Amino acid sequence: MFLANPKKLRELGILGMNGRNFSYIARHNPRHLYPLVDNKLKFKLLAQKAGIAVPELLGTVSEQHDIKKLRSMLAPHAQFVIKPAKGSGGKGILVINEQRHDLYFKPSEEALTNAQIELHVSNILSGLYSLGGTPDIAMIEAMVQLDPVFTDYSYEGIPDLRVILFRGYPVMAMLRLATHVSDGKANLHQGAVGVGIDLATGTALRAVQFNRPVSKHPDTGYAFSELKIPHWNNILPLAASCYEHTGLGYLGADIVLDKNLGPLIIELNARPGLSIQVANGVGLGNRLKKINTIANASQSPEERSKISQEIF
Amino acid sequence: MTPRAKLAILVAILVSTGIGLILYKHYSLGFPLWPGEKQQVWTIEAKVEFLAYGDPVLISFALPDKPPHFINLKENFASAGYGFSQEQIDGERRAKWTSRAASGKQTLFYRLDVYGKPGTNLKKSFAPATPLIPVELEEPYKTAALNLIADVQKRSVNAETFAVELIKSLNSPNLEQSVQLLLGENYSEHFKAQLSIDLLSLAKIPARIVRGLYLESGRRRQSLVSFIEVHEGDQWLLFNPVTGVPGIPKNFVIWQRGGQSLLDVIGGSQSVVHFSMIKNARASRDLALRYGENTKAPLIDFSIYSLPIEEQNAFKYILLIPIGALIVVIMRILVGIRTSGTFMPILIALAFIQTTLITGVLIFLLVVGTGLIIRSYLSHLNLLLVARISSVIIVVAALMAAISIISQKLGLSQALTVTFFPMIILAWTIERMSILWEEDGPHEVIIQGSGSLIVAVLAYLCMTNPVVEYFTFNFPEMLLVNLGLIMVLGQYTGYRLSELRRFRTLMNQDVSR
Numbered sequence: 037m038f039l040a041n042p043k044k045l046r047e048l049g050i051l052g053m054n055g056r057n058f059s060y061i062a063r064h065n066p067r068h069l070y071p072l073v074d075n076k077l078k079f080k081l082l083a084q085k086a087g088i089a090v091p092e093l094l095g096t097v098s099e100q101h102d103i104k105k106l107r108s109m110l111a112p113h114a115q116f117v118i119k120p121a122k123g124s125g126g127k128g129i130l131v132i133n134e135q136r137h138d139l140y141f142k143p144s145e146e147a148l149t150n151a152q153i154e155l156h157v158s159n160i161l162s163g164l165y166s167l168g169g170t171p172d173i174a175m176i177e178a179m180v181q182l183d184p185v186f187t188d189y190s191y192e193g194i195p196d197l198r199v200i201l202f203r204g205y206p207v208m209a210m211l212r213l214a215t216h217v218s219d220g221k222a223n224l225h226q227g228a229v230g231v232g233i234d235l236a237t238g239t240a241l242r243a244v245q246f247n248r249p250v251s252k253h254p255d256t257g258y259a260f261s262e263l264k265i266p267h268w269n270n271i272l273p274l275a276a277s278c279y280e281h282t283g284l285g286y287l288g289a290d291i292v293l294d295k296n297l298g299p300l301i302i303e304l305n306a307r308p309g310l311s312i313q314v315a316n317g318v319g320l321g322n323r324l325k326k327i328n329t330i331a332n333a334s335q336s337p338e339e340r341s342k343i344s345q346e347i348f
Numbered sequence: 349m350t351p352r353a354k355l356a357i358l359v360a361i362l363v364s365t366g367i368g369l370i371l372y373k374h375y376s377l378g379f380p381l382w383p384g385e386k387q388q389v390w391t392i393e394a395k396v397e398f399l400a401y402g403d404p405v406l407i408s409f410a411l412p413d414k415p416p417h418f419i420n421l422k423e424n425f426a427s428a429g430y431g432f433s434q435e436q437i438d439g440e441r442r443a444k445w446t447s448r449a450a451s452g453k454q455t456l457f458y459r460l461d462v463y464g465k466p467g468t469n470l471k472k473s474f475a476p477a478t479p480l481i482p483v484e485l486e487e488p489y490k491t492a493a494l495n496l497i498a499d500v501q502k503r504s505v506n507a508e509t510f511a512v513e514l515i516k517s518l519n520s521p522n523l524e525q526s527v528q529l530l531l532g533e534n535y536s537e538h539f540k541a542q543l544s545i546d547l548l549s550l551a552k553i554p555a556r557i558v559r560g561l562y563l564e565s566g567r568r569r570q571s572l573v574s575f576i577e578v579h580e581g582d583q584w585l586l587f588n589p590v591t592g593v594p595g596i597p598k599n600f601v602i603w604q605r606g607g608q609s610l611l612d613v614i615g616g617s618q619s620v621v622h623f624s625m626i627k628n629a630r631a632s633r634d635l636a637l638r639y640g641e642n643t644k645a646p647l648i649d650f651s652i653y654s655l656p657i658e659e660q661n662a663f664k665y666i667l668l669i670p671i672g673a674l675i676v677v678i679m680r681i682l683v684g685i686r687t688s689g690t691f692m693p694i695l696i697a698l699a700f701i702q703t704t705l706i707t708g709v710l711i712f713l714l715v716v717g718t719g720l721i722i723r724s725y726l727s728h729l730n731l732l733l734v735a736r737i738s739s740v741i742i743v744v745a746a747l748m749a750a751i752s753i754i755s756q757k758l759g760l761s762q763a764l765t766v767t768f769f770p771m772i773i774l775a776w777t778i779e780r781m782s783i784l785w786e787e788d789g790p791h792e793v794i795i796q797g798s799g800s801l802i803v804a805v806l807a808y809l810c811m812t813n814p815v816v817e818y819f820t821f822n823f824p825e826m827l828l829v830n831l832g833l834i835m836v837l838g839q840y841t842g843y844r845l846s847e848l849r850r851f852r853t854l855m856n857q858d859v860s861r
Contacts, residue, residue: 040852042843050851052843054681059841092555100732127787155730162733164783226788247853310847317854 047300049319051310057288060324063125063215064203064285065306072282072306077121077175079282086281089274089300091117091292103154110135110153115179118153120160120172126223128165131179131193143192144220160288168302180300185266189213192220197233197271197291200308200320204279206272206344207323209233210312211265215245216255229253230315231260236345238268244315257258271299272341278304280337323348355839366828369647371824377645378465378636381817386629387463389835390563391419392601398619400450405430405615407456410604413441415560418601418637421461430456437569440608454616456783462601463635477554478606479581483546483714497551500523507553507580509593514544515592541574541589554579556606558586561623563599568624572603572610574648633822652824665698667820670830672697672807679803684844687800688780695770696800697807702768705808709801711766712774715747716797719778720785721815727782741775 045052051060073079083090094116095109110116114135122126130153134141140148157174161167166172186195193214200208210230215225218266224230229250232241240260243250252259265271275289278301288308291299313320326347335343373379396409411434414420425432430445466655485493500517504510517527518540530543541557548555559572577584587594596602604610613619640648648654652663672694679685687693700708722743726736748766755763777800785793810816820826843851 038852039845039848040855042848045843045848045851048854050843050854052841052847053684054844055841058839151730158730158732164733190827223788226792244853247850249853314854315853319854 040280046321049322049325050313051320051324053310055321056310057307060202060286061307065287066283069283070230070306073284073287073306074124075121076119076123076303077173079304080175082281083301084279088281089297090276091180091294091300094176094178096121096176097157097161097174100158103157103161106154106157107150109176110140113176113178117179118157118160119175119177120165121175122163122166122170122172123160124165126221128156128160133179140222142206164277180292180302181295181297183266185264186293188256188258189253189260189263191215191253193222194292196222196302197265197293199272199275199289199291199309200243200312201275201279201287201289202327203285203332203333204276204335204337205327205340206235206276207327207348208312208316208318208320209235210315211240211263213253215253217245223261224309224311230311231263232312232316232318233265235272235326235348238252238265239263242315242317247314266293267298269341272344273337274299274301276337276340352839355835359835362828362835366825366832367823368821369828371826373647377640377648378632379822380632380636381819383633383814385632387425387632387635388627389461389463389630389635390559390625390627392460392462392563392623392625394460395622395624396458396619397458397622398454398613398616400447400452400454400616402451403453403615405445405447405450405613406620407443407445407614407616408609408612409443409445409456409458409621410608410610411441411443411458412447412460412601412603415462417465417597418462419465419635421463421635421638423461424457426457426458426459438606438608440606450616453504453615458507463630475564475584476582478556480552480554481545481549483549483839485546485550489530492529493550494548495526496524496530498549499526501551506826507548507578510551510553511544511548511555511576511585511587512592512594514547515587515589518544519590519592530640530642538574541576544576544589548578550574556584559604559610560596560600560602561625563601563625563627565625565627568622570623570625571621572623573600577605652821664817664821665701667824667827668701668811668817669694670827671811671816671820674830674834675807675810677691677804677834681837681840682844684804684846685799686796687803688777688784688796689773689800692773692777693800693803694807695773696804697811699769700804700808701812703765704762705805705840707762707765708808709805711751711763711769712801714751715744715766716778716781717771718747719743719774720782723778723782724785727786730787737775737779740778741771744771744774744778 058258072082077096080090080093084093094113097103097106097109116132118130118132119271123129131143132140132148132153133143138150140150142148142155158175160172160174163171180194182190182194189195191214195211195213198212199206210232212222212224213229213231214222215227215229219226221229224244227246229243229245234241240263243260245254251261261283271291278287278289279285280306282304284304284306286306286308288305290302290305292302294300310320330343330347374381394409396407398407406432411423412420425443425445427445429450430447432446433444435442435444443458459806496514496517500513503513517524518531520527523531530547532538545555545557555576555578558575558577560575561570561572574589575586576589577586579585585594586596588597597800611619611621637648637653639645641653652660652667655663673691676687676691676693679687680690695711696708699712703711719740726739731739739850747767748771751766752764755761755766781793781797784796
């Protein structure tokens with residue numbers, strides 16, 4: 037079948053891009069709150085103040101002439117991540133796994149010189165990765181230590197968990213796994229695997245790669261039926277608490293599991309994508325409508341998570 | 349009121365205003381809805397000839413004054429050696445030629461361009477009645493006339509029916525005795541018309557003679573034809589003095605109303621007037637525009653047409669950009685094509701207008717392709733972003749120069765149009781594509797690049813469509829309709845075409861949780 041029948045899609049409650057933008061993003065996300073999530077540095081500072089668990093901030097570079105100090109800033113850290121504060125869609129994120137002989141190694145074993153790192157930071161500051169090309173700030177974050185649960189399911193890069201929150205209620209979750217095809221990126225349209233996660237139990241529902249169902253990880257060969265996300269009952273309240281702190285009604289929270297620190301929010305997204313529906317095999321539309329009927333602003337993140345786990 | 353209802357009202361106002369203005373311009377000002385529509389324009393030439401004897405000469409000639417069903421396009425008075433002025437005498441427009449001394453055969457020309465007025469079908473003219481002309485008749489004509497009037501009055505109820513019956517009596521195959529007496533040996537139409545006026549005046553019915561011309565192409569040496577007009581109620585009714593048919597015939601230009609002379613010549617003799625006419629086709633739009641300008645219709649007077657020609661040409665393109673924007677909105681919201689830069693395709697499409705499509709696409713691919721290769725080298729040089737994009741701009745400039753020069757040497761003059769491409773946009777496109785290549789791979793570059801090209805080509809095809817081009821320029825009110833349409837599309841929450849493909853794998857399963 038080349039095209040889906042729009043009538044059937046609507047029956048299934050599949051949310052389209054226009055519907056998402058019009059009925060949810062425009063209606064529930066006030067424009068003035070965007071910088072809180074679009075600017076990762078702002079969010080990081082907000083999260084640290086609010087006590088939301090996030091990866092540690094090792095330093096920032098905001099001026100071109102500070103780039104010279106980069107080498108000494110990075111020296112004490114064997115592993116780190118460089119991110120543009122206003123980047124979108126994972127653009128401009130550089131992960132360094134190892135420092136050796138004055139070279140920086142990416143998870144793919146590709147070696148970068150100090151000059152290349154400096155160029156990357158310079159590009160970030162010039163606004164190459166920011167929305168609208170405005171000048172930006174480069175953030176250096178501690179690298180997350182992969183939780184051993186995921187070693188069987190990860191290929192270059194850290195799997196991250198995307199939870200969609202509507203009015204503070206978790207509505208859907210997906211685990212994104214980088215693959216060889218996706219070049220270590222957790223981007224679904226580049227070939228990363230999306231695993232739909234059952235909100236009630238934290239186990240895998242189904243997995244897709246390039247829109248097609250898969251039963252095991254294409255690189256490691258482990259079956260997704262065995263996958264169960266640890267700390268599941270802590271993850272949802274953590275994600276749900278972001279609603280109180282940002283005020284954004286329609287939100288995507290990206291969470292990673294650190295071996296030592298447990299679940300950490302790496303970033304929030306005010307315009308989360310729709311591929312999560314394909315990974316779960318479920319439409320967002322019906323769930324969002326249901327939340328609209330039961331939403332109660334006085335409930336705590338824990339209460340909201342529990343309700344979501346019961347109804348979805 | 350919900351925002352949706354507010355928007356619906358706003359859109360309804362915008363669209364109905366836009367369409368209303370378009371219809372007004374079409375029906376009232378005669379703007380054709382399709383390009384290339386032609387209309388017949390008649391050039392009528394009146395040639396006045398007379399003999400002069402060296403004395404001062406004054407010629408007074410009746411001119412048509414706003415003939416019904418027709419619009420005066422322009423007038424021209426050719427008269428070498430004569431002073432000329434126009435004057436208004438007793439509500440009649442007359443031309444006055446004067447000369448201190450003229451001798452020999454004199455010829456004066458009056459030329460008038462008219463065309464049929466759009467959308468009018470006035471049969472009657474509303475004007476006050478003129479005073480009755482006293483008619484003096486000698487016996488036995490007086491008795492004959494009074495007998496005829498009494499006879500006709502018996503068969504009629506008002507001025508209109510009286511006129512019709514009178515015309516019947518004067519033109520019946522078996523003339524009554526009294527009519528025979530009145531007509532004598534003179535059967536000319538003009539005489540019959542004049543006699544009808546006299547009889548009507550005797551019967552106390554205001555009447556006047558109307559002279560005019562039938563427009564028939566290529567006719568020469570024509571004379572004016574007489575009609576009669578009768579005042580009934582508050583309006584004048586026109587009748588053919590021979591057939592009695594009421595109303596102004598088709599292609600009939602009324603030249604003069606009332607019994608005044610057509611031509612007065614003082615200081616000359618043997619004067620004669622001949623009319624000739626020719627028809628030619630002119631673009632309806634130009635005529636409508638001229639008419640709007642002459643009548644100071646506010647929609648024309650305060651419009652793009654009041655700008656100098658050069659600015660008008662610039663506006664031709666400016667008014668096409670909203671059409672491109674509409675295409676972009678449709679492709680984004682309904683189809684879901686990904687492009688590099690939201691409105692970049694419009695600018696590329698504008699360049700295509702100058703270069704023509706095939707050449708444009710080839711040049712675009714050539715410049716962007718070569719630019720990408722050079723840009724990949726630049727990325728090794730560790731340049732700051734602004735400096736790097738500026739370098740790309742210079743590379744684009746050099747590429748354009750190279751393409752122009754090489755194509756000139758090869759004799760391909762089409763490629764010279766490369767200069768119409770917006771350089772900065774090309775440079776940004778190259779930069780974005782190059783980043784896209786590094787970040788998301790060549791696959792995404794091809795998707796977004798071809799997406800941009802498809803939208804640009806579609807926008808180009810729409811913008812160069814002659815009908816669209818004509819419509820946007822001649823009916824700038826289309827902007828309001830376009831705006832309303834885009835606002836409606838802005839409310840579309842259904843699926844994009846691309847999403848039907850994206851979510852097609854979800855169809856095969858039962859999802860009801």
